[in-house]
Amino acid sequence: MSLRIFHVVILSLYFTANAAAPQPYKADPDCDYNITQLIQSKGYACEEHKVTTNDGYILGVFRIPHGRNTSSIGRPILLQHGLLDAATTWVLNFPDQSLAFILADLGYDVWLGNIRGNRYSRAHVKYDPNHDEAFWDFSWDDMARDDLPSMIYYILNVTKHTQIAYVGHSQGTLIAFAEFGNPNNNLQQNISFYASLAPIAQIGHQKTPLKYLDTDSKELERYWHKLFGRNEFLPASNILKWLGKYACGEFFIDRIMCENMLFIVGGPDRKNLNASRIPVYTSHGPSGTSVKNMIHFMQCGRSNMFQAYKYHTPEENQLHYNQSIAPLYSIRSMKVPTAVIWAGEDWLADPTDVTYVFDNIQSLVYEKYIPNYNHFDFVWAVNANKVIYKDLIDVMQKYHPMK
Numbered sequence: 336m337s338l339r340i341f342h343v344v345i346l347s348l349y350f351t352a353n354a355a356a357p358q359p360y361k362a363d364p365d366c367d368y369n370i371t372q373l374i375q376s377k378g379y380a381c382e383e384h385k386v387t388t389n390d391g392y393i394l395g396v397f398r399i400p401h402g403r404n405t406s407s408i409g410r411p412i413l414l415q416h417g418l419l420d421a422a423t424t425w426v427l428n429f430p431d432q433s434l435a436f437i438l439a440d441l442g443y444d445v446w447l448g449n450i451r452g453n454r455y456s457r458a459h460v461k462y463d464p465n466h467d468e469a470f471w472d473f474s475w476d477d478m479a480r481d482d483l484p485s486m487i488y489y490i491l492n493v494t495k496h497t498q499i500a501y502v503g504h505s506q507g508t509l510i511a512f513a514e515f516g517n518p519n520n521n522l523q524q525n526i527s528f529y530a531s532l533a534p535i536a537q538i539g540h541q542k543t544p545l546k547y548l549d550t551d552s553k554e555l556e557r558y559w560h561k562l563f564g565r566n567e568f569l570p571a572s573n574i575l576k577w578l579g580k581y582a583c584g585e586f587f588i589d590r591i592m593c594e595n596m597l598f599i600v601g602g603p604d605r606k607n608l609n610a611s612r613i614p615v616y617t618s619h620g621p622s623g624t625s626v627k628n629m630i631h632f633m634q635c636g637r638s639n640m641f642q643a644y645k646y647h648t649p650e651e652n653q654l655h656y657n658q659s660i661a662p663l664y665s666i667r668s669m670k671v672p673t674a675v676i677w678a679g680e681d682w683l684a685d686p687t688d689v690t691y692v693f694d695n696i697q698s699l700v701y702e703k704y705i706p707n708y709n710h711f712d713f714v715w716a717v718n719a720n721k722v723i724y725k726d727l728i729d730v731m732q733k734y735h736p737m738k
């Protein structure tokens with residue numbers, strides 16, 4: 336099809352879409368359900384747990400202890416969502432499609448983590464997220480250092496197991512790479528298997544339009560604070576519109592997707608999703624994070640380094656890190672058997688950047704490349720059960736059997 340005809344088709348689609356009556360976007364009850372209701376409505380038991388980190392954040396952690404037809408509880412497994420997302424991400428599709436449900440029906444004890452600052456972890460023993468800037472003074476360094484081990488040790492304590500399997504998506508892989516390879520602690524002894532979906536460590540080639548909000552590295556922090564403040568990352572609608580144009584081109588086919596920060600970061604998705612469920616995905620995300628966390632992602636994108644948050648001056652870094660430059664992370668001492676699944680159309684975990692993981696990982700037990708998947712297909716694609724989960728679960732059972 337020539338470009339011109341293509342434009343005409345797009346234009347007519349655009350006007351048809353706009354001329355039509357407003358879409359009944361909220362019709363699906365899954366749009367309004369919270370995570371407990373999403374899980375229970377599909378026939379599963381759900382427990383809510385509160386995990387308090389060493390620095391006082393109160394994380395909402397959810398548990399699907401067993402499948403629909405049994406009550407016996409298998410080995411624990413923690414599923415950890417990505418950037419701007421929440422634990423709901425693992426239960427937004429139907430039971431035979433959503434990883435959390437598939438694992439529960441197989442006999443695993445499934446735990447769903449939520450990172451500080453998102454909808455289910457918006458609480459602190461001392462700070463009020465609505466009033467205290469101190470609540471939002473965190474980036475993924477803190478999630479790796481504190482949220483991740485706090486959740487894992489909490490689960491091991493409740494379940495009386497000594498090891499857990501871990502599945503991370505996006506930022507959920509970033510914090511695992513940072514912490515499982517940390518030579519200063521023993522956390523990795525308690526991880527039997529790690530599945531890395533949309534692996535993130537170096538992100539110098541990310542394609543998100545947020546890169547148009549980049550600026551000289553010294554000014555980056557100041558510029559972002561000016562645009563977005565210092566608390567929760569809540570971009571104004573005009574910025575979303577502007578970014579949405581980069582995400583989808585001039586002609587919006589689906590505004591609710593193009594102007595949703597989740598898709599602006601990860602890339603709009605049409606090929607592999609069940610299009611009728613897009614309102615469900617967009618009503619559960621984005622979930623909150625801090626401006627500081629986003630700045631940290633921008634810093635890593637610019638430097639292409641797997642590195643802690645860089646403060647303005649050597650003195651500030653010294654204060655935080657006891658050295659004048661922000662420390663680098665390394666995955667070379669990670670010994671956890673790891674499966675890496677990566678995709679060709681992923682804006683955040685770009686294939687060029689994934690080579691860093693392959694070049695440094697010492698404990699790879701499985702890898703799969705999916706050319707036509709994007710960032711969210713790992714969790715939401717209608718065929719992810721066949722394309723990813725089936726083989727992944729086969730490998731997982733070798734290192735972390737259900738019983």
Ligand SMILES: *[C@@H]1O[C@H](CO)[C@@H](O)[C@H](O)[C@H]1NC(C)=O
Pocket residue numbers: 369370371372383
């Ligand atoms: C979900 O909503 C139900 C009904 O309002 C409520 O009982 C439950 O506590 C909510 N769960 C969470 C995690 O907010």
Ligand SMILES: *[C@@H]1O[C@H](CO)[C@@H](O)[C@H](O)[C@H]1NC(C)=O
Pocket residue numbers: 402403404440
């Ligand atoms: C649960 O049991 C019902 C009725 O016996 C059966 O039809 C269904 O396939 C079972 N589901 C699972 C996930 O085992």
Ligand SMILES: *[C@@H]1O[C@H](CO)[C@@H](O)[C@H](O)[C@H]1NC(C)=O
Pocket residue numbers: 488489492493
């Ligand atoms: C383990 O759980 C018990 C009972 O809930 C609790 O008293 C104890 O403080 C927990 N230990 C740790 C290390 O979390």
Ligand SMILES: *[C@@H]1O[C@H](CO)[C@@H](O)[C@H](O)[C@H]1NC(C)=O
Pocket residue numbers: 488491492496497498524525
């Ligand atoms: C972590 O693993 C070590 C080594 O296997 C074990 O001694 C320890 O009890 C485990 N920790 C927990 C909380 O299960």
Ligand SMILES: *[C@@H]1O[C@H](CO)[C@@H](O)[C@H](O)[C@H]1NC(C)=O
Pocket residue numbers: 363429609610611612717
């Ligand atoms: C797609 O989503 C709609 C609406 O939730 C649902 O009725 C349909 O069964 C889904 N199709 C597939 C293949 O999951």
Ligand SMILES: *[C@@H]1O[C@H](CO)[C@@H](O)[C@H](O)[C@H]1NC(C)=O
Pocket residue numbers: 657
């Ligand atoms: C800070 O770094 C110096 C020099 O590397 C080291 O001797 C000292 O123990 C460190 N202090 C702390 C608190 O880690």
